[in-house]
Amino acid sequence: MPSIRDAVVVGAGPNGLTAAVELARRGFEVELFEAMDTVGGGARTEELTLPGFRHDPCSAVHPTGAGSPAFRAMPLAEHGLEWIHPELPLAHPFPDGTSAVLSHSVGETAASLGPRDAGAYRRLVAPFLGRWDELAADFLGYGSAFNGRFPHHPLLLARFGLTTLPPVTWAAKARFRDAKGPALLAGLAGHVIAPLNNPFIAAPALVFALAAHANGWPVPRGGSQAISDALAGYLRALGGTIHTGTEVKRLDELPPARAYVFDTSPTALARIAGLGSAYDGFRYGASLFKIDYALDGPVPWTSPEARRAGTVHVGPTLEDIDTAMRDAVVRGRAPEKPLLITSQPSLVDPTRAPEGKHVFWAYGHLPARWEGDATEAVERQLERFAPGFRDRVLARATAGPPQLAERNANYVGGDIACGSAAGLHLLIRPKLKRVPYTTAHPAVFLCSSATPPGPGVHGMAGHHAARAVWRRLRAAR
Numbered sequence: 001m002p003s004i005r006d007a008v009v010v011g012a013g014p015n016g017l018t019a020a021v022e023l024a025r026r027g028f029e030v031e032l033f034e035a036m037d038t039v040g041g042g043a044r045t046e047e048l049t050l051p052g053f054r055h056d057p058c059s060a061v062h063p064t065g066a067g068s069p070a071f072r073a074m075p076l077a078e079h080g081l082e083w084i085h086p087e088l089p090l091a092h093p094f095p096d097g098t099s100a101v102l103s104h105s106v107g108e109t110a111a112s113l114g115p116r117d118a119g120a121y122r123r124l125v126a127p128f129l130g131r132w133d134e135l136a137a138d139f140l141g142y143g144s145a146f147n148g149r150f151p152h153h154p155l156l157l158a159r160f161g162l163t164t165l166p167p168v169t170w171a172a173k174a175r176f177r178d179a180k181g182p183a184l185l186a187g188l189a190g191h192v193i194a195p196l197n198n199p200f201i202a203a204p205a206l207v208f209a210l211a212a213h214a215n216g217w218p219v220p221r222g223g224s225q226a227i228s229d230a231l232a233g234y235l236r237a238l239g240g241t242i243h244t245g246t247e248v249k250r251l252d253e254l255p256p257a258r259a260y261v262f263d264t265s266p267t268a269l270a271r272i273a274g275l276g277s278a279y280d281g282f283r284y285g286a287s288l289f290k291i292d293y294a295l296d297g298p299v300p301w302t303s304p305e306a307r308r309a310g311t312v313h314v315g316p317t318l319e320d321i322d323t324a325m326r327d328a329v330v331r332g333r334a335p336e337k338p339l340l341i342t343s344q345p346s347l348v349d350p351t352r353a354p355e356g357k358h359v360f361w362a363y364g365h366l367p368a369r370w371e372g373d374a375t376e377a378v379e380r381q382l383e384r385f386a387p388g389f390r391d392r393v394l395a396r397a398t399a400g401p402p403q404l405a406e407r408n409a410n411y412v413g414g415d416i417a418c419g420s421a422a423g424l425h426l427l428i429r430p431k432l433k434r435v436p437y438t439t440a441h442p443a444v445f446l447c448s449s450a451t452p453p454g455p456g457v458h459g460m461a462g463h464h465a466a467r468a469v470w471r472r473l474r475a476a477r
């Protein structure tokens with residue numbers, strides 16, 4: 001008789017690794033299979049351009065990772081994870097050379113929005129300051145509501161919900177009198193690939209702002225691979241087994257197990273586990289065009305604040321950002337002036353590039369499956385705020401929707417969020433269900449960012465899925 005594992009996990013992204021760790025640390029025997037040659041999914045680091053330049057092909061900055069209740073409960077520092085903090089988490093430069101900033105200090109952030117709007121920013125964040133742990137338990141932990149748990153802090157969550165329900169396009173104008181506050185908020189909301197006039201898009205924007213005040217927006221020393229390697233190291237220390245270079249195509253290829261946990265897209269899960277049309281209605285979202293740069297020196301931003309920030313948003317006004325998001329997500333065309341989300345980790349981590357050189361990435365949004373080269377549009381935007389940028393480029397690696405989809409099977413059509421975030425899809429994923437981590441097959445579970453609380457390197461979907469698994473395994477025992 002072959003031995004039966006307690007759980008087999010498919011996919012070693014942050015959620016698959018977290019699910020595996022959560023089960024192993026509760027005494028279950030876990031085996032994990034990953035298609036790529038290294039673990040990490042959206043949290044990996046590679047020499048994409050030139051020798052000695054260590055790029056993050058996907059995630060780079062980790063406001064929700066550093067504040068993740070799941071990661072904080074694990075000894076990841078003992079397995080090599082070290083967070084490093086840039087001087088400023090975020091700068092949002094304007095054509096006149098000034099910037100709105102997101103700083104650890106609420107005062108500095110408020111002041112950067114101008115005297116007429118500083119008070120409005122303080123009033124926006126005040127009810128939630130110093131309450132990150134409570135908020136994260138319910139916001140990042142809101143998947144637990146589907147697992148039979150009542151929110152830990154229902155009044156705080158209700159207040160947060162009411163504050164963030166109105167669309168960013170409306171709320172930003174109602175709260176702020178000048179242009180910098182709305183632009184800052186719109187840039188933060190732009191991390192969610194959805195139109196700014198959708199309800200609840202302000203929720204992640206406010207979470208990102210509160211994360212900056214509570215924990216910062218750190219980068220892991222050595223790159224995002226350090227998060228995945230720490231999770232994998234901890235899993236192995238707990239007795240778990242990891243197989244890389246193994247793409248799973250059918251459930252019956254896997255060893256016998258009491259539970260199968262999939263860090264995959266819902267449609268791939270349906271195909272592999274024979275769930276028929278279970279996720280035929282699942283919608284994927286828009287995509288992006290990403291460029292990883294090897295640079296001869298730091299980005300020559302005109303704004304001094306942008307030269308001190310780990311992340312820089314390029315898209316001067318709320319109106320510009322709104323147009324760019326509508327173009328990519330609703331109108332199905334490439335924005336002329338994309339909102340750029342950019343990351344410059346080597347400002348604080350010298351291990352990422354040879355001395356005096358830098359790694360830098362920038363991405364702008366595009367419709368799913370868009371084919372073409374958006375390098376010119378991206379670099380035109382960069383040159384407006386960092387004249388002379390192109391002269392510093394030693395090498396670039398570009399990836400549009402088809403290349404992103406090739407990098408990771410979860411990015412269907414180039415959708416890096418593994419599911420649309422438009423409408424209520426950010427809240428209800430992959431479909432309306434009391435426990436969204438369970439499927440029609442009693443031994444098969446889904447744990448990817450297609451489930452609550454959605455995208456980001458925080459492992460919380462893996463954490464909630466593991467909870468659904470261990471409840472079932474214990475009930476079976």
Ligand SMILES: Cc1cc2nc3c(=O)[nH]c(=O)nc-3n(C[C@H](O)[C@H](O)[C@H](O)COP(=O)(O)OP(=O)(O)OC[C@H]3O[C@@H](n4cnc5c(N)ncnc54)[C@H](O)[C@@H]3O)c2cc1C
Pocket residue numbers: 010011012013014015016033034035036039040041042043057058059060061062063064065246247248249263264265268290363408409410416417447448449450454455456457458
């Ligand atoms: C360009 C870009 C920038 C980003 N920036 C940030 C950021 O700065 N901060 C942040 O927090 N998040 C960021 N993200 C989002 C973040 O990376 C994802 O939300 C996160 O990685 C999702 O984790 P996951 O475990 O659900 O899936 P993934 O990380 O996608 O991992 C899924 C894994 O499953 C494997 N797999 C899939 N199918 C199979 C199969 N059939 N057999 C075996 N293995 C399989 C894949 O190879 C992959 O390793 C970014 C993403 C991208 C693409």
